[in-house]
Amino acid sequence: MKQVIVHPERCVGCMQCMLACAAAHSKTGSLFTAIAETPKPRPRIHVGAGLYDEGFPNRCRHCDPAPCQMACLPGAIYRHSRTNTVLIDPDVCINCASCAMACPYGVIRYHADPLAPAGKTVAVKCDNCVARQHRGQIPACVEICKVGALTFEERDRAMKRRTEEVARSATADAAPPEQAPGFSLLHTVKKARTEINLAR
């Protein structure tokens, strides 16, 4: 089963995933029309800033067992087994925030949503784009990400790739792999800048 896998070391902080996510969860489905909708669709993936202002795409891990699901008293949170996705039923959600308190990753938000009953504030989080997947599409955040920070693949395949990277870097006389010198340069400058500003 394919899953969205996050590679934070690749995130350039462009926040395109947030836009694509909001548009994908709008009534109209396109960015230009989505911004005119009421309520406004909001992203379910959130790019935070790291210590050096580098990007970090933060989205629901669809934990199993899921702390949010266990904390949900009315039973609004359930698992969609075919895609292994933790979902929230907006009709059942009572907006009690228990799930937010239980969530270790801070990925749940509370607001009126185009896909929830009109006027009702509900818990909203990543649904792995189950509707898009049902249509044969991949999740919107992955589709828009041009740097490979978000991929949609079998978890074991991604892990095997990582195993090979680690193995190659462990070779005694291996030069460190430099895939993107410009990105490393940018990161070095940002890191230096932050350290200088925080010092003294």
Add this chain to the structure above:
Amino acid sequence: MTHHHKTRTIAKDGQLLLQKMETDQVETVWDRHDAQQPQCGFCEMGVSCRICVMGPCRIDPFGEGPQQGVCGADADIIVARNLCRMIAAGAAAHSDHGRDLVDVLASVAENSAPGYEIRDTEKLCKVAAEYGIDTQGRQPAEVAGDLAYALQEEYGTRKKELSMAGRAPEKRRDLWRKLNIMPRGIDRETSEAMHRTHMGVDNGWQSLMLHSLRNALSDGWGGSMIATEVSDILFGTPKPTPTKVNTGVLKSDQVNVVVHGHNPVVSEMVMAAAQDPEMIQFAESRGAKGINLCGLCCTGNELLMRHGIPMAGNHLMTELVIATGAVDMMIVDYQCIMPSLGHVASCYHTEMISTSDKARFPGMQHMEFHPDNARKMAYDVVKRAVENYANRGSVYIPVESVDAVGGFSVEAVINALGGAPDPLLDALKAGKIRGAAGIVGCNNPKIKHDYGHVTLTKRLIENDILVLDTGCAAVANAKAGFKISDAISHAGPGLKEVCGSLGIPPVLHFGSCVDNVRILVLAAALADALGTDISDLPLAGAAPEWYSEKAVSIGAYVVASGIYTVLGPMPPIAGSMNVVDLLTRGLQGVVGATFAVEPDPEKAAGLIQSHIENQRGNLGLDVKNA
């Protein structure tokens, strides 16, 4: 005070006013910068392209995603095009500022600009002579008319070379001709930059970079130089003048009028109105003890240089100054005026006035100044400022002001040296002064406010390197106390001896950001005196806290003029290692100077010191190991 504010600025008044704004719940540039994090990496690296609507496009720096835009442009082309457009915008800003001064000069010649006059006929005649204009036995207004016409031609397409570029050493001009980067017309180079960067035109990243240099040269040896020279003609060539700096220059018992922006065309008229005894009497009738005119940013520098008008702060202080509650009016023209200012002012009693037909801002009253009505408008706005004095709430002026001396034009420096650059050359040859560095440019919330400027300056003067500064850097150094003659106590022994005997500070205030051309003129004079090129001199440039497109143009014309330049923040070029390599190494073999990027001012000082010692070695002078 929370540690938080100390990470944002080293300025005491800045820290205290940030604290106040937090209490007042008024958002600042730093809050908005935080809210923008993380900033888009494609844009930071220069690999996003919005030039055409087959796009927008971006290049994956990791190599797996798209490597070309829809049109086929790769990372090198996209980065080069974007940088070229940044330089075009910067050159356009400086040069259009120059054009407005030429317009005033032309109006003065036609006697249609009441209040403006020719204050420096000597400079008028000197510049006119460079354009082959006859000055003998003619009225200044007549000469000014001819000069204004000749300067307008510099903006057009009728010339093969800008006349002002004739001020560069002959070797440098020959090199520009050989490289085909001699600027031909000020507007022409900017216009050509926009043409070249249109989809499907110049797709050679090297040729784009060369044209970028030519465009920048049309600013440095064109638009900016015209701005400085015409300002001197109209308002006087600066002479060393004492002044005071930081928010302590605001007065609790006077009407405080703050001018912010760049062009002296507006601020000079405001000054005249604010100093009129009738207006002062009007202020007294409203319970104030007088009218206190202060500057911010470069229009403040223009007034500081020529009249010793006190300076309230630099770029990142512009919101904070309003939070004192002491500013009765802020008058802006253009460039570097944050559109947030109207909102900040709405939280206090400050009246905000915009004056340029080119620049509007939310939350400001628009009162347009033109050469023919400027004097009247200035009286109108100052009168409103006086009327607003009664609306003041509580006032918080957190610090005492600091003394400084400004006004070091090239003429003033040569004068201080006794009429010729020889004493400076002798001190350089003897090694008492190791070299000179121009520290210029803005503030940027990415760098702790003023820390980059002050730290770099401190390290350089400690090591006997004379510092010439302009713009926001100059204000930072003045606030740090480096601009009084006693500041030689911070200098190394050689610099201390030379500055002490001349009675000048070790850090010379050279003016506003267009006044960087004064540094070019001085460098050219030194090169001519030694019969060499600027790139052979023990000189360096630095922009430790730059943020604007104008600063990129400045950096590019300084490097193209042969001066090694160290930038604090990195320009958006990391997406193309070819462009990075060209700018930081390759240009050495082209124009005899390169850029470096170093956000840590302590390390930047080391880079500049070793460069200067290296240059000394090449000139056959003694070399010290840094």
